[in-house]
Amino acid sequence: MNRSERWERETYGPFVGKSPERRTRYETLSGIPVKPLYTPDDVAAKSYDDAIGYPGEYPYTRGVYPSMYRGRLWTMRMFAGFGRPEDTNARFKYLLAQGQTGLSTAFDMPALMGYDADHPRARGEVGKEGVSISTLDDFERLFDGIPLGDVTTSMTINCTASVALAMYLAIAEKQGVAWHRLGGTMQNDMLKEFIAQKEWICPPDPAMRIVVDMIEFTAKHVPKFNPVSISGYHIREAGSTGVQELAFTLADGLAYVDAAVARGLDVDSFAPRLSFFFDIHNDFFEEIAKLRAARRMWARFMKERFGAQRAESMLLRTHTQTAGVSATAQQPLNNVARIALQAMAAVLGGAQSLHTNSYDETWALPTEDAVTVALRTQQIIAEETGAPLTIDPLGGSYYLEKLTDEVEARAMEYIQRIDAMGGMIRAIDDGYPQKEIADAAYRYQLLDDRGEKVTVGVNKYVMPDEKGIHYLRIDDSVELDQIAGVARFKASRDTAKVERRLKQLADDCRNGRNLMPILIDAVKDYVSLGEISDVYRQVFGLYREPIIF
Amino acid sequence: MAERRVRVVVAKPGLDGHDRGAKIVARALRDAGFEVIYTGLHQTPEQIVATAVQEDADAIGLSVLSGAHNYLFKRVIELLRDKGADDVAVFGGGIIPPEDIAALKAIGVKELFGPGTSTQDIIRFVREHIRAAV
Numbered sequence: 230m231n232r233s234e235r236w237e238r239e240t241y242g243p244f245v246g247k248s249p250e251r252r253t254r255y256e257t258l259s260g261i262p263v264k265p266l267y268t269p270d271d272v273a274a275k276s277y278d279d280a281i282g283y284p285g286e287y288p289y290t291r292g293v294y295p296s297m298y299r300g301r302l303w304t305m306r307m308f309a310g311f312g313r314p315e316d317t318n319a320r321f322k323y324l325l326a327q328g329q330t331g332l333s334t335a336f337d338m339p340a341l342m343g344y345d346a347d348h349p350r351a352r353g354e355v356g357k358e359g360v361s362i363s364t365l366d367d368f369e370r371l372f373d374g375i376p377l378g379d380v381t382t383s384m385t386i387n388c389t390a391s392v393a394l395a396m397y398l399a400i401a402e403k404q405g406v407a408w409h410r411l412g413g414t415m416q417n418d419m420l421k422e423f424i425a426q427k428e429w430i431c432p433p434d435p436a437m438r439i440v441v442d443m444i445e446f447t448a449k450h451v452p453k454f455n456p457v458s459i460s461g462y463h464i465r466e467a468g469s470t471g472v473q474e475l476a477f478t479l480a481d482g483l484a485y486v487d488a489a490v491a492r493g494l495d496v497d498s499f500a501p502r503l504s505f506f507f508d509i510h511n512d513f514f515e516e517i518a519k520l521r522a523a524r525r526m527w528a529r530f531m532k533e534r535f536g537a538q539r540a541e542s543m544l545l546r547t548h549t550q551t552a553g554v555s556a557t558a559q560q561p562l563n564n565v566a567r568i569a570l571q572a573m574a575a576v577l578g579g580a581q582s583l584h585t586n587s588y589d590e591t592w593a594l595p596t597e598d599a600v601t602v603a604l605r606t607q608q609i610i611a612e613e614t615g616a617p618l619t620i621d622p623l624g625g626s627y628y629l630e631k632l633t634d635e636v637e638a639r640a641m642e643y644i645q646r647i648d649a650m651g652g653m654i655r656a657i658d659d660g661y662p663q664k665e666i667a668d669a670a671y672r673y674q675l676l677d678d679r680g681e682k683v684t685v686g687v688n689k690y691v692m693p694d695e696k697g698i699h700y701l702r703i704d705d706s707v708e709l710d711q712i713a714g715v716a717r718f719k720a721s722r723d724t725a726k727v728e729r730r731l732k733q734l735a736d737d738c739r740n741g742r743n744l745m746p747i748l749i750d751a752v753k754d755y756v757s758l759g760e761i762s763d764v765y766r767q768v769f770g771l772y773r774e775p776i777i778f
Numbered sequence: 779m780a781e782r783r784v785r786v787v788v789a790k791p792g793l794d795g796h797d798r799g800a801k802i803v804a805r806a807l808r809d810a811g812f813e814v815i816y817t818g819l820h821q822t823p824e825q826i827v828a829t830a831v832q833e834d835a836d837a838i839g840l841s842v843l844s845g846a847h848n849y850l851f852k853r854v855i856e857l858l859r860d861k862g863a864d865d866v867a868v869f870g871g872g873i874i875p876p877e878d879i880a881a882l883k884a885i886g887v888k889e890l891f892g893p894g895t896s897t898q899d900i901i902r903f904v905r906e907h908i909r910a911a912v
Contacts, residue, residue: 338793338844342820350822353849354793427795427819468798554798558893591893593845593875667801674802678896687894697876703845776818778801 233268241265258512259470261635267627272634280525281630284620288528290521290633291621292579293544298617302330303575304582305607306383306548310335310360311594312707314370317360321375323597327604332375333383333584335359336393341428343389343762346711347719355708358594359385363715364757368396369403377401381412383458383548383582388430388765390417391439392758395748398451414455414504414548417443420481420653423772424662426463430762431769433654439744439765441488446745448499455504457485458548464662465508466554468670471519472636474508476643477653477662479526483644484653486535496535500542509571509578510552514632516571517623520547520578522637549580556591560686561698564588569606576616577623583607593700660775667777719757726754731764738768782910787835789817789826791854794844799871803839806897812904823853831863837888837908839900840870847874847882855886867908871895 230238255263275281282288285295294300307329309320321332337359339351345363346355355361362368372382377400386393394415401411419436422429429436440457447456461478469477482503489499507523509516527545531537551571556564565588575583585603587595595603610616623629650656657663676682683689730751737747751761788804790797797819804816815833817826830838838858842850851870858864864886871891874882879890889903 338846342793344793350793353846353853354844357845358794422795427797428793466798468802556893591873593873667805670798671802671805674806674897678898684894688896700875702875705848774818776816778804778816 231270233266233270236266236268257471257515257632258510259472259515259636259639261472261515261632261639267631269627271627271631275634280634281624287532287540287543289524289544291624293524293546293581297579297620298576298611299620302611302617303580304331304381305329305604305611306331306333306582306584307600307604308333308335308385308550308584309600310337311358311701312356312360312703313711314360314362314367315373316356316707318371318373318375320597324600324604325375325380327601328608329604331381331383331582334371334385336384336386337361338428340389340758341386343430343759343765345715345757345759346708347715348759353708355711357703361707361711362393362396362758363711364718364755365396365399365752366718366755367715368400372400376406377404378406378410381414383414383416385416387416387419387422387426387428388436389758389762390415391443391744391748392752392761394443394447394456395745395752398749399753408451409453411451412453414458415443416458416460416506418457418460418481420484420657421460421463421478423657423774424464424477424481425467425469425666427774429772430765432772433657435765435769436772437484437488437654440485441492442743442745444485444489444499444502445492445494446743447502448494452502455502456499458504458506459485460506462506462508462550464666465510465552467666468673469666470669471510471512471515472639473643473662473665473669475519475523475526475636476640476647478505478507479523479530479640480644480647480653480656482527483530483534486531487652490535496531496537497539497542500531500535500537501539501544505545505547507547507549507580508552509549509575511555511567511571513570513574514629515636516574517578518629518632518636520549520575520580521621521624521629521633522640523547524579525633526637526640546581548582548584549575549578550584551575551586553586553590556586556588557684557687558591560692560695561588561591563686564591565602565606568603569610572606572610573614573616576610577621579621589698589700592698593702596699596701660777663775663777715757718755722755727756727760730754730756731760734761734764735768738764782912783811783813784837784904784908784910785813785815785833785835786837786839786904786908787815787817787826787830787833788839788841789821789829790819791821791823791826791840791842791850792844792846793820794842794846795819796843797841799843800839800841802897803841803871803900806901807839807904810901810905823850823857826854827857827861827863830858830866831861834911835866836910837867837869837904840868842870842872842874845873847872848878851882851887852885865911869903871900
C-alpha cells in the first residue's frame with residue numbers, strides 16, 4: 230500500500246462515507262476521470278529528465294525557450310477584420326497604438342472561399358465576418374501605412390492562402406521591405422478545413438500540393454515566415470474534446486511533414502517554421518496539460534519519426550485563442566471572466582501568442598471597447614499577476630503532470646488509429662475525424678441541455694430579463710461600395726495581361742511547377758483572388774463533403 | 779392511414795462553414811422522430827429551396843453565423859413564394875442580433891434561436907408549430 234492509498238483508506242474514505250461528495254464521478258471536459266487527490270505516487274514512475282526536462286531542451290514539456298516570458302512576453306495578437314480594407318486598417322492602427330505587438334487578419338467569407346466581392350455568391354457576405362479582399366488594390370489599402378518589416382502579420386486564410394501570401398509579398402516589395410525580413414503566419418491548414426472549419430475549394434490532394442508549394446517557397450525565399458499554422462482551434466470549436474483537438478492537430482502536422490518530405494525537402498529546412506494554433510477552453514488544468522503534452526509529443530515525433538536534427542525543428546511554437554464557443558449570449562459580461570481565466574491557462578501553458586476573444590462576440594463582431602477590454606486582460610496578466618515571472622510555474626504539480634501524461638496517452642491512441650488508416654488524408658476521406666467531432670459535439674450539447682454540465686447564466690443562475698448590449702453593425706453600404714469598387718477596378722486593368730497570367734497559372738497547376746512565382750506575378754498585374762480561385766476550381770475540381778451528422 | 783412524419787430540411791446557406799449547430803439540430807430533430815434532410819454546407823438559397831420543394835418538406839431550418847442572415851433568409855422566403863411553396867415554414871438560428879430578429883420575423887421567419895438554446899426548445903417548436911402536409 231502506497232502513501233496515498235493509506236490516506237484514502239484511513240482518512241478520505243471514512244470522511245466521504247459520512248459526508249458524500251457533490252457528485253459520484255468527476256471528470257475533465259475530455260472525459261478523463263479526476264481523482265480527489267494527486268500525490269508523488271502518481272508521478273513516481275517517470276524520469277524527470279526524460280519526460281519533463283528543462284525549458285528550451287528536449288522534449289520541451291516545460292517550454293520551447295530557455296527563458297520564456299522572462300525574456301519576451303507572448304505576442305498579444307488580436308484577430309481583426311471587417312468591412313472595407315480601410316475599416317480594418319483603422320482597427321489595426323488602433324490596436325498597435327494600444328500596445329498590441331502583432332497583427333492578425335480576419336477575411337470575409339467570400340475571400341475565404343475564393344470569390345470576389347462582385348461575385349453573386351458573395352451577396353450578403355461582403356465585409357461581414359472579416360475584411361473584403363478581391364485584388365491587390367484592396368491589400369494595399371489594408372496595410373497602408375503599416376511597416377511590414379517591423380510588425381509580424383498573421384492571416385487566417387486557408388484555401389486561398391496562396392493568393393494572400395502572393396499579395397503580401399507583392400506589397401512588401403512595393404514598401405521596399407526585403408522578403409527575408411518579413412515575419413508572420415499563414416493559417417493555410419487545409420486538413421483542418423476538411424475536418425472542421427469547412428472552407429475549401431478543391432479536394433485534399435491538390436489542396437495539399439498548394440500547401441507544400443508554399444512551405445517550399447517560403448523555406449527558400451521568406452525564411453522568417455510561418456507558411457502553415459497547424460490548427461486545433463477550429464477542431465475544438467466544431468465540438469471536439471481537448472484530447473481529440475490535440476490528436477487531430479498533431480496528426481495533421483504529421484501529414485504536412487510527410488507531404489513536404491515526399492516533395493524531397495529536407496525536414497530541417499522547413500520544420501522550424503511550422504507553427505501551431507490551439508483553443509483554450511474552460512477546463513483550466515486540462516488546457517495547460519494539453520499544451521505541455523503537445524510540445525512533448527511533437528518534439529518526439531520530429532526527432533524519432535522524421536529524424537530531425539535541428540532543435541528548432543522539434544519546437545512546437547503555438548498561437549492560442551480563448552474558446553469562442555464557451556462564450557454566452559446570456560449575461561455577456563460574464564464572458565470577460567471566462568476569457569481572463571482561459572487567457573491565464575494559455576500563459577501558464579506556455580503559449581507564444583494569444584488572442585483573447587471579446588465578450589460581445591456571441592452577438593456580432595466585437596466593438597472597439599470590447600476588443601480593448603480583451604487586450605487589457607492580457608496586459609493585466611502580463612503586468613500585474615506575476616504569472617510570467619517563472620517558467621512553467623505549474624510544472625511539478627502532481628495533478629498537472631499526471632494529467633499531461635493522460636492527455637498524451639489518449640491523444641496517442643487516436644494518432645495510432647489514424648496512422649493505421651494510412652494517415653490523416655485517408656482518415657478524412659473516410660469521414661473519421663468529422664464523425665468523431667460531430668459525436669462529441671452532440672454529447673456535449675446533451676449534457677448542457679440536461680444541466681449535467683453547468684453553463685453559468687444559461688442553464689444555471691439564469692436571469693429572466695436581461696438588458697441588451699451595444700454591438701457592432703456592419704452597414705450594408707460596405708457591400709455595395711466594395712462591389713462597385715471591385716467592378717470599377719477590374720474594368721481598369723490590362724485584360725490581355727490578366728488573361729496571360731491566368732493561362733500560365735492554369736498551366737502551372739497542371740504541370741506541377743511551384744505556384745508561388747506565377748501567383749506573385751499574377752497579383753501584381755491585379756489578377757483577382759476570385760479569378761485565381763476559378764482556375765483552381767477548373768483545374769483541380771471542387772471538393773464535395775461527405776454528409777455526416 | 780398513419781399521418782406522415784414532419785419533414786424538415788436543415789440547411790447551411792451562404793459561404794459560412796460553421797456547421798456545429800446545424801448538425802446538432804439536425805441530429806436532435808432526427809432523434810426526436812422527425813424526418814430530417816441535412817443539405818450540407820455552402821448552399822445557395824436556390825439550392826435550398828429546390829431541395830425543400832423536391833423533398834416535399836414542411837419546414838426549412840437555416841443556420842447562419844456569418845452575419846449574412848438578412849440577405850439569406852429573405853432570399854429563401856422570396857424564392858419559396860416564387861415557387862408557390864410559401865406553406866413551407868422557415869425557422870433558423872445562429873449569431874443574429876435582436877433587431878435583425880425582429881425584422882426577419884416581420885418578413886415571415888417563424889422563429890429564430892440564438893446561442894445557448896436547448897435542443898429541447900427547438901424540438902418543442904417543431905412539434906407545436908410545424909404540421910406535416912397532407
